[in-house]
Amino acid sequence: MNRPVIALDFPSKQEVVFFLEQFPTEESLFLKVGMELFYKEGPQIVELLIEAGHDVFLDLKLHDIPNTVKSAMKNIASLGVKITNVHAAGGTEMMKAALEGLVEGTPSGQKRPELIAVTQLTSTSEEQMQADQLIKASLEESVAHYASITKKAGLDGVVCSALEVEKIRSVTDDAFICLTPGIRPSNSAVGDQKRVVTPSRAHEIGSSYIVVGRPITQSETPYESYIAIKKEWNGEL
Template sequence: MNNQPIIALDFPDRLSMSHFFTFFPKQEKLFVKVGMELFYKEGPQVVEQLIDQGHSVFLDLKLHDIPHTVYRAMRNLGKLGVSITNVHASGGIEMMRAAKEGLLEGAQESGKKERPKLIAVTQLTSTSEEMMQKEQKIPLGLLECVLSYAQLTAKAGLDGVVCSALEAKDIHSQTHPDFICLTPGIRLIEDNNGDQKRVVTPDQARALTANYIVVGRPITKAQQPYEKYQQINQLWNGEK
């Protein structure tokens, strides 16, 4: 289990992100997620800025393409110094292995000491079983599908998966105890679920053996983001 909740910096631009950080003590070193919205607007520079400030970064771009394209893209991303990045497990074993190869090569070329972790998305936490079966035409139960993707990811040699905390125990039992389950869809009891379908609270995620939690709107949309972050951090770490 990682003892810091990962804050999803789902902001439209660097200015909005910088304003959010004014609510936090300057010396606070955070674990943050940079997703498509911010990365596509600001580019790799925003990742480099966050790392230079001492923050750890989960770069959430969910690559999904032919193996060669993913290999080349991951080779570039590996040079940034991120802690974690990801692909879609549905891209298959060959693509995932190519992604890992490119990521490691990029990190080595840049002289990064820490090897970035590479994980794969199983099913988005905004996906319900009914959606998966009707829209994706996957004739499986949701858990069965997630477990299948997790086993495929482990076979490809990746470090873990993005999944709902509801699936973490089963994934660990079907892969290995060190296999990472990084879990979005984290909400407090009083929060609105928004577009998330498979949600749990931070303390529930801990009990369900999640290794990382990603929290966005409950923190970023709060009137007092730092106080909300501390509350979530305490629940995640089992503190009263």
């Protein structure tokens, strides 16, 4: 059964540990570690989660000159994460360098982490994109372009809204990863997200992975909420 990726948007290890104590110890989870948590706790938080039997999506959205990103990816590869990412806006050469760094840094005998690129954040509307980034294309066209150059650079897929999966697959292929944040059950608040869908809709659209944060992490019964979303994501509800 496919697992939703739980966004561990907590400020400290202590809060993460408390949160995970509400899940069965034998439950292998797929967890997203983002900037807030990683910048506070460092690589040790990733090691802690992996040692506990969980998979990790390290969501740092690297965006810098190619050589710097390549060197950073060598270090990330040594952590044993399942997925990591860059910003597609960094360009084809930067993405190629990131992939090279992952390949070089992956220990012998281990599988290279999947590398995906952020297209447009799910908190960004088309109006904001055009005004702030001076991109005159539509948001869908911008996302499709970023997906196209991401594939050209040899990466495994992109981070995108589930609303854009069909368009992305039309310019890439069915094996191209579409990891989709901005997932909200029908009874959840949208919050600061602009382009959201339900887990069942993401299933219908064909998202490769879904990322869910507050509907699980801020729930009074996190495990029950997780199971409900997991079932919906797998088409069981």
